[in-house]
Amino acid sequence: MLHTLLTAFALVLIIEGIGPMLFPNKWRNYLQQMVEQPVNQLRSIGGTLVTIGLVSLFFLI
Template sequence: MNSTIWLALGLVLVLEGLGPMMFPQAWRRMILAMTQLPDTRLRRFGGGIVVAGCVIYYILRSHAEG
């Protein structure tokens, strides 16, 4: 696998870990609130994150190659 993918995954893990490490109570409230959302809304939210990630990856990849 490309090292860029591994670097990106590592950065995602660092950023994901900062929330519960720095703000555990707010993180817990957010997770509890998300469990109350309907599945369709969670799927839309997840799909939006995937699309945003793909767009960012495409833009950065095209600038790095160019």
């Protein structure tokens, strides 16, 4: 179980690192746009992503 969680975490780090590694200028512009968004909109986006992830995980297990 621990091995699976660590593998999943490693994959998340790899996937999240691809953007800044390959497209640093676009990544910086993206982050600047994120900073300018209202907090409630960011919270809604985060909640939606978590919900999609949980539903996907439910169907995969």
